[in-house]
Amino acid sequence: MDGRQVTQGLGWFSLGLGLMEVLVPQRISSLLGLGNRQAVVRIFGVREIVSGLGILTQPRPAAWVQSRVAGDIMDLALLSTALAKGNPRRGSAAMAAAAVLGVTALDLLCSEDLSRGGAVDRGFHVRKSIIIDRPPEDIYRFWHNFGALPRIMSHLESIHEFAPNRSHWVAKGPAGTRLEWDAEITEDRPNQLIAWRSLEGADVDNAGSVRFERAAGGRGTLVRVELDYRPPAGALGATVAKLFGENPEKQIAVDLHRLKQLIETGEIARTEGQPAGRAQGTSKKYDEFVRT
Amino acid sequence: MKATCWFGKNDVRVEQVPDPEILNPRDAIVRITSTAICGSDLHLYDGFIPTLDKGDILGHEFMGEVVDVGKGVNNLKVGDRVVVPFPIACGNCFFCKKELYSLCENSNPNAAMAEQLWGHSPAGIFGYSHLVGGYAGGQAEYAQVPFADVGPIKIENGFTDEQVLFLSDVFPTAYMAAENCNIQPGDTVAIWGCGPIGQLTIKCAYLLGAERVIAIDRVPERLRMAREQGGADTIDYTAVDSVIDMLREETGGRGPDACIDAVGMEAHGHGIQYAYDRVKQAAMLETDRPIVLREAILACRNGGTVSVPGVYGGFLDKIPFGAVMNKALTIKTGQTHVQRYLRPLLERIRNGEIDPSFIVTHRLPLDAAPEGYEIFKHKQDDCIKVVLKP
Ligand SMILES: NC(=O)c1ccc[n+]([C@@H]2O[C@H](COP(=O)([O-])OP(=O)(O)OC[C@H]3O[C@@H](n4cnc5c(N)ncnc54)[C@H](O)[C@@H]3O)[C@@H](O)[C@H]2O)c1
Ligand SMILES: [Zn+2]
Ligand SMILES: [Zn+2]
Numbered sequence: 001m002d003g004r005q006v007t008q009g010l011g012w013f014s015l016g017l018g019l020m021e022v023l024v025p026q027r028i029s030s031l032l033g034l035g036n037r038q039a040v041v042r043i044f045g046v047r048e049i050v051s052g053l054g055i056l057t058q059p060r061p062a063a064w065v066q067s068r069v070a071g072d073i074m075d076l077a078l079l080s081t082a083l084a085k086g087n088p089r090r091g092s093a094a095m096a097a098a099a100v101l102g103v104t105a106l107d108l109l110c111s112e113d114l115s116r117g118g119a120v121d122r123g124f125h126v127r128k129s130i131i132i133d134r135p136p137e138d139i140y141r142f143w144h145n146f147g148a149l150p151r152i153m154s155h156l157e158s159i160h161e162f163a164p165n166r167s168h169w170v171a172k173g174p175a176g177t178r179l180e181w182d183a184e185i186t187e188d189r190p191n192q193l194i195a196w197r198s199l200e201g202a203d204v205d206n207a208g209s210v211r212f213e214r215a216a217g218g219r220g221t222l223v224r225v226e227l228d229y230r231p232p233a234g235a236l237g238a239t240v241a242k243l244f245g246e247n248p249e250k251q252i253a254v255d256l257h258r259l260k261q262l263i264e265t266g267e268i269a270r271t272e273g274q275p276a277g278r279a280q281g282t283s284k285k286y287d288e289f290v291r292t
Numbered sequence: 293m294k295a296t297c298w299f300g301k302n303d304v305r306v307e308q309v310p311d312p313e314i315l316n317p318r319d320a321i322v323r324i325t326s327t328a329i330c331g332s333d334l335h336l337y338d339g340f341i342p343t344l345d346k347g348d349i350l351g352h353e354f355m356g357e358v359v360d361v362g363k364g365v366n367n368l369k370v371g372d373r374v375v376v377p378f379p380i381a382c383g384n385c386f387f388c389k390k391e392l393y394s395l396c397e398n399s400n401p402n403a404a405m406a407e408q409l410w411g412h413s414p415a416g417i418f419g420y421s422h423l424v425g426g427y428a429g430g431q432a433e434y435a436q437v438p439f440a441d442v443g444p445i446k447i448e449n450g451f452t453d454e455q456v457l458f459l460s461d462v463f464p465t466a467y468m469a470a471e472n473c474n475i476q477p478g479d480t481v482a483i484w485g486c487g488p489i490g491q492l493t494i495k496c497a498y499l500l501g502a503e504r505v506i507a508i509d510r511v512p513e514r515l516r517m518a519r520e521q522g523g524a525d526t527i528d529y530t531a532v533d534s535v536i537d538m539l540r541e542e543t544g545g546r547g548p549d550a551c552i553d554a555v556g557m558e559a560h561g562h563g564i565q566y567a568y569d570r571v572k573q574a575a576m577l578e579t580d581r582p583i584v585l586r587e588a589i590l591a592c593r594n595g596g597t598v599s600v601p602g603v604y605g606g607f608l609d610k611i612p613f614g615a616v617m618n619k620a621l622t623i624k625t626g627q628t629h630v631q632r633y634l635r636p637l638l639e640r641i642r643n644g645e646i647d648p649s650f651i652v653t654h655r656l657p658l659d660a661a662p663e664g665y666e667i668f669k670h671k672q673d674d675c676i677k678v679v680l681k682p
Contacts, residue, residue, distance in 0.1 A: 022577075049577060133386055219386065253404040261398045265382040265439070266364065267316040269401045269416065274315065274428045274436055277297030277307040278347030286343050286422035290401040 014052030021045025123205075123230035126248050130256040132263055133220040136212035140191045142263060143210055152258040152268070154289075155251065169198075179203040205230040223259070225252065254289045294682070295349045295432035296661040301339035304350060306659050312428065312436035317364030320440030322376060326453040327354035327431050329661070329668050329678045330461055331487050331556070332603055336421065337665050340557055340579070341605055343405070343422040351431030352378035352418040353461040355453060358444075359434070365441045374444035376437055377630035378461045380416040380427065383442035394627035399438065400425045409606070414627055431661055433682045445634040454649035454679060455641055458492070462677075463648045464633035466492030466554075469601040470500050472624035473550035480504045482539055482591060483524070484584040485554035486514035488651045488677045489601055493554055494522035495646055506542060508535055510560070513674040521650055530562065536591045547593035556602025559583040572609060579606030589615050600625035651677040658682040 020027075022045035132139055142148065146167050150156040157170040157178065165185040173179050181202030187195040187209075197207035211224040229248075261268050271290055274281040282291050297307045312321055330353050335341050355375040358368050368374065380400075381393035388396050396415035400406060406413035406423050416438070419429015428436065437444060447456050466489055473481060481497045483490050486509035494505050507518040508527045515526040525542075529535050539548055557580035560566065569581040588598050589612050598621055616623065640646050653676045656664050664678040 046575070131386070133384070133389075250404050250408075253407070257398075257403050260385075261382075264384045265318070265398050267318060269380075269399050269425070269438065270315055271401055271426050271428070272315075273313065275293070275295065275309040275312050275432075276347045276349060276428060277295065277299075277305070277309050278345075281428065283345035283348070283422055283426055285345050286405065287402065287426050289404060290426075 008056065011052050011054075011056035014048045015056070016052075018045045018048030018050075018052055021048060123228065124248050126227045126252050127225070128249065128252045128256055129222060129224040130260055131215050131220055131222055132260045134263055136191045136214055136221045139221050139223060139259075139263060140194070140212050142259075143194055144188075152262060153255045154258075167196075171204075181206070204232070223256070225256065227252065251289070293433035294658055295428070296351060296658070296680075297346075298336060298344050298348045298350050299346050302337060304337065304662050304665055306661050307347075309349065309432075312434050314360055314362045315436060316438060317362040318439050318441055319362045320358050320365055320368055320437045320444070321360040322354070322356040322374060322430075322435050322437055322444070323359045324354050324356040324430055324433060324435060324682050326356070326457045327351050327658075327680050327682065328457060328461075329353075329431070329664050329680070331489060332420065333665070334669055335557060335603060335605070337669060338558060340573075341421050341423075343426075345422065345426075348419070348421075348426070349428040349432055350419040351429035351435075352420055353457070354418075354430030354435060355447070355457050355460060356435075358440075361440065367441055368444065368446070373447045373449070375447055375456050375459045375634070376418075376430065376435070377443045377445075377459075377464075377634065378417055378420075379414075379627055379630055380418065380425065380438050381442055381631055382439050388442070391629060391632040393629040393631040395629075402426060417627065431658070431680060433658065443631055445638065447638075451641070452649070454652055455647055456638065457679065458488075458648040458651075459630075459634055459637055459641075461628070461630065462488045462651075463492055463637055464630045465489055465601050465628040467496045467499075467633055467637060468626075468628050469493050469552050469554065469599050470496035470502075472599040473497070473500075473552065473597045475500045475502050475550065477501055478503045479549040480506065480543055481550045481552065482506045482508065482548035482588070483552045483554055484508045484559075484588060485556075485602065486511065486518045486526075487554065490514075490554040491517055491522060491651050491676065492648055493552055493601070494518055494524045495648075497552075498523065499640070499645065506539065506548065511671050514671075514676060517651075517676065535587055539591045543593070547591055547596065549593055550597045550599060551588035551592040553584045553588050553598070553600045553602040555584040557581060557604050559585075559602075569609070578609045580604045580608050582608040582611060586610065586612060589621065592619065592621055594619045595621070597622045597624060599623075601628070603627075652679055654678040656680055 022042055025042045025045065146159040146161055149159055155171055157172050159167050159169050161167045167183050169181050169183055171179045181198040181204060183196045183198050185194065185196050187193060191212060193209065193211050195209035198205055206227065206229045208227045213222040215222045258268050271287065272282050293309060293311050294306050295309045296304055298304055314321060333350055336344060336350060358370055358372040358374060360370065361368055379394040379396065381388050381396035382398040385397040394415050399416035400413045402422055402425055403413035409423065414424060416425030416427055418427050445459065470493055475481065475497060479502050481502045483493050483505060486507050490507060490509065494507055497505050505522065505524040506527060507522065507524040508529050509515050510528055510530045515528060518524045518526050527535060527538050532538050559581050561583040565583060569578065569583060572578040573581055584602065585600065585608065592598050600623065653674060654664065654667060656678060658680050661680055664680060667673055667675045668678050
């Protein structure tokens with residue numbers, strides 16, 4: 001079972017437990033000998049459901065798994081009162097406490113694992129694919145013209161080809177900062193594949209590739225992108241992390257949608273610059289990926 | 293210009309905002325002459341659709357006059373009178389080529405967000421939350437219309453605004469809801485909800501050959517319109533013990549051949565079931581109240597079709613899926629592929645087969661949009677459909 005499966009399992013566990021606590025609190029509290037604590041059990045239930053949904057549906061499960069850890073501690077506190085001598089159901093309360101302890105250990109492991117997965121320490125590897133309703137030749141040609149890529153990849157400011165197979169990349173950092181590197185094309189198979197990697201002295205070590213496969217049934221091209229970023233340690237590393245946001249996968253998904261829009265429709269769907277009853281046409285809360 | 297903006301639950305205001313501009317080559321700007329409030333807008337007004345932000349311009353059912361076009365739009369010119377479909381569709385992608393326009397892959401700039409909730413993103417929609425694009429809507433004096441070379445249909449003079457306005461949404465929605473039922477001679481169709489969608493769905497079901505339509509609601513004037521204008525038999529669901537039993541009774545025990553849910557996520561009801569859904573929805577433990585959907589599934593005859601034009605947003609509880617499986621039901625649903633129906637339905641209006649304007653009960657100036665929402669939501673003053681005139 002990998003980390004993600006454990007996380008999903010914890011999410012469903014939260015949901016199930018939460019629903020039982022909300023719907024039949026008297027059974028749970030009498031089962032554990034918690035006496036008349038239905039209201040508390042019910043609140044705990046709502047908490048479990050919220051973390052369960054968070055884990056299952058949110059892009060950053062780490063924070064939600066941490067919320068489960070907090071929840072486990074609350075459960076243990078409650079159960080420890082049930083473990084007091086004189087509780088006739090001490091046995092089942094003890095079993096429940098043991099179960100919660102076990103789950104807490106799993107939660108802790110999982111939450112550490114998930115937050116270590118962030119961009120700062122390890123760098124990241126992203127894979128995404130999309131189908132574009134054009135032959136591979138067209139998309140290969142578009143991509144091979146590196147200077148045009150910043151139009152679809154909003155974190156890039158420019159790519160300038162200064163020699164055959166060599167280009168200079170400038171990425172937008174937070175608060176007006178910039179990250180720069182030179183890159184070389186390491187493999188170039190016309191209409192099939194382009195691969196590149198950064199050269200010595202890059203602000204961020206990175207490598208990428210894009211493959212073009214003819215999609216079945218004449219449905220155009222299956223485009224597969226892979227990117228690897230290994231940011232340096234320290235302050236610059238943090239800058240890189242900010243650059244790709246909390247969610248590099250989502251960023252790449254957005255970029256690939258833009259590529260598809262541009263190639264299929266000739267333009268990129270936009271809302272920036274439209275009217276609204278507030279200072280800006282786009283929303284700070286919901287449009288982070290379409291604001292430039 | 294003036295525009296109807298969302299500021300929160302039960303809070304819309306007409307505000308002064310900047311005029312829209314051409315942002316992309318395939319855009320057009322339309323000066324709006326008529327725009328309606330839709331049942332879908334009530335879901336926003338009632339706060340049940342997530343990802344709205346203060347200041348969002350609402351409205352997705354509008355028509356008007358073209359006042360500017362981008363250089364990529366060759367089929368429209370300044371001065372043309374057009375009706376604008378509510379889904380935004382590129383005309384180039386896999387889904388648009390299959391005429392599944394409300395599933396366009398290229399029109400939602402926030403597709404990645406919708407993918408996280410639903411697995412995949414539908415098309416962008418005017419004025420209908422950031423999940424489906426965060427586009428400014430059409431309850432305003434002007435609107436910017438993307439892919440104007442694909443969506444808007446030109447209307448020649450000779451039609452009033454109200455005769456053609458509903459091509460933008462409710463008429464095609466009703467038509468698709470009935471078409472999805474694959475109606476055969478002799479069929480009985482049951483339709484829950486006698487709002488604008490229900491009223492037009494009754495007409496479309498008969499147009500497509502239904503033998504008998506049974507319409508269900510509780511609002512007396514809506515039931516009366518269903519009988520008098522639509523020729524349907526009606527059931528007031530507050531006056532019977534069980535709608536399902538009534539339908540079984542009326543169909544010799546077999547059940548209606550097709551059941552249409554024209555109510556959606558905010559269905560009303562009574563008794564324990566309603567209380568259960570109200571509480572769960574309020575506690576955010578379920579997002580929708582699927583009372584009608586459950587009834588439609590249980591009422592439908594074996595091998596029949598449940599067609600769902602009513603809007604749902606998230607997670608629904610206690611759906612009797614065992615009945616769907618064991619009765620071999622077909623479920624058909626979706627945001628309407630409006631672009632597909634514009635020409636054939638305009639033709640039906642021209643031929644006099646149908647005049648959808650009979651649903652209009654209220655005509656108000658744009659400034660009165662907040663009152664319009666209140667009147668429509670609470671069905672005051674026998675309200676069925678509100679049209680705003682900017
Ligand atoms: N699929 C699409 O593309 C599309 C397009 C437009 C509207 N819609 C949806 O269609 C639905 C109806 O729209 P409308 O404009 O007619 O809205 P509306 O709110 O005017 O009508 C809903 C009607 O349902 C009735 N109702 C409530 N609970 C009921 C129950 N338990 N049984 C029977 N009737 C009940 C109400 O009394 C009301 O008359 C909404 O969900 C709307 O969002 C979908
Ligand atoms: Zn609508
Ligand atoms: Zn499309």
